[in-house]
Amino acid sequence: ETGVTQSPTHLIKTRGxxxxxxxxSQSGHNTVSWYQQALxxxxxFIFQYYREEENGRGNFPPRFSGLQFPNYSSxxxxxxxxxxxxxxxxxxxxxAVSQETQYFGPGTRLLVL
Amino acid sequence: xxxxxxDPGPLSVPEGAIVSLNCTYSNSAFQYxxxxxxxxxxxxxxxxxxxxxxNKEDGRFTAQVDKSSKYISLFIRDSQPSDSATYLCAMSxxxxxxxxxxxxxxxxxxxxxx
Numbered sequence: 001e002t003g004v005t006q007s008p009t010h011l012i013k014t015r016g017x018x019x020x021x022x023x024x025s026q027s028g029h030n031t032v033s034w035y036q037q038a039l040x041x042x043x044x045f046i047f048q049y050y051r052e053e054e055n056g057r058g059n060f061p062p063r064f065s066g067l068q069f070p071n072y073s074s075x076x077x078x079x080x081x082x083x084x085x086x087x088x089x090x091x092x093x094x095x096a097v098s099q100e101t102q103y104f105g106p107g108t109r110l111l112v113l
Numbered sequence: 114x115x116x117x118x119x120d121p122g123p124l125s126v127p128e129g130a131i132v133s134l135n136c137t138y139s140n141s142a143f144q145y146x147x148x149x150x151x152x153x154x155x156x157x158x159x160x161x162x163x164x165x166x167x168n169k170e171d172g173r174f175t176a177q178v179d180k181s182s183k184y185i186s187l188f189i190r191d192s193q194p195s196d197s198a199t200y201l202c203a204m205s206x207x208x209x210x211x212x213x214x215x216x217x218x219x220x221x222x223x224x225x226x227x
Contacts, residue, residue: 004156033214040121042201042217043157056214090156094213101147101213104156 004093004105012111013081021076021108023091030095031055032074033102034066037088049074086112116140119202119218128227132189136202136218139183143204145213146178148187151199151220160200161187192225199223 005024013019025032031050035043045058049068063079072093078085088109092102119136126132134148145164149157161176163169169176177186185204189196199220205213 035215035217040219042117042119042203042219043215045214045216048214056208058214092215101145101159101162102215103159104149106156109154 004091004103006089006091006105006108008108009106010109010111012113014113015081015083017081017112018077018079019081019110021078021089021091021110023074023076023093023105025072025074025091025093026103028095029093029103030072031093031102032068032072033092033094034074034076035090035092035104036060036085037090037107038084039087043090046076081112083112086110114139116216117202117204117218120221121219123222123224125224125226126192128192128194128225130192130225132192132196132223132225134187134189134200134202134221134223136185136204137183138185138204138216140204140206140216141183142206143216144207145205146176146185147203147215148174148176149201149203149217150196151201153198157201192223194225194227197224 033048034046037043047057052068068074088107090107092104094102148161151157166180173190175188201220202218203215
């Protein structure tokens with residue numbers, strides 16, 4: 001059984017650019033959640049995808065968008081990057097049944113200059 | 114007031130000590146409670162998962178939930194240098210479809226000194 005993987009591991013962008021981050025969920029998991037973790041803070045929920053549809057969104061602007069594919073992998077897209085978008089972006093996968101919980105990938109560290 | 118409050122520390126203890134980590138919360142809708150361990154530059158790793166008030170034990174780790182006080186704790190017995198990490202509490206309400214949308218504390222940085 002493979003765990004959650006994310007790519008790339010590190011990324012440097014400039015303000016105003018666009019970025020796409022990728023996540024492969026753990027085998028058998030059908031739900032993917034994305035979190036943003038700023039330095040020294042706990043992760044903050046961005047949104048969740050369940051059966052290829054957005055299933056809940058945190059307090060993030062529309063320039064944060066995502067996709068889930070039929071194989072349950074997922075993308076996070078951020079448009080018009082701002083300096084404050086610099087953070088560790090975490091993907092977590094789970095099987096959406098009662099009392100199951102989420103398993104996190106290693107994250108993508110994004111630096112916006 | 115933040116939904117979840119957690120003292121960021123740092124906390125430094127000698128090897129073998131009992132460690133107590135705590136979080137308080139304000140949202141009565143939270144029903145699921147978790148503790149994650151995060152090593153530097155890694156993703157969070159699930160340690161403990163509880164649904165109701167009471168205690169849950171797993172090896173050297175004990176999780177406690179007191180819903181009446183909106184207070185959760187993680188105890189680490191016989192702490193080891195390998196326990197040095199940031200400990201994050203997380204919680205979630207019951208969700209309609211999909212999985213929990215976790216609300217995290219800031220994390221407490223723990224160092225266990227040999």
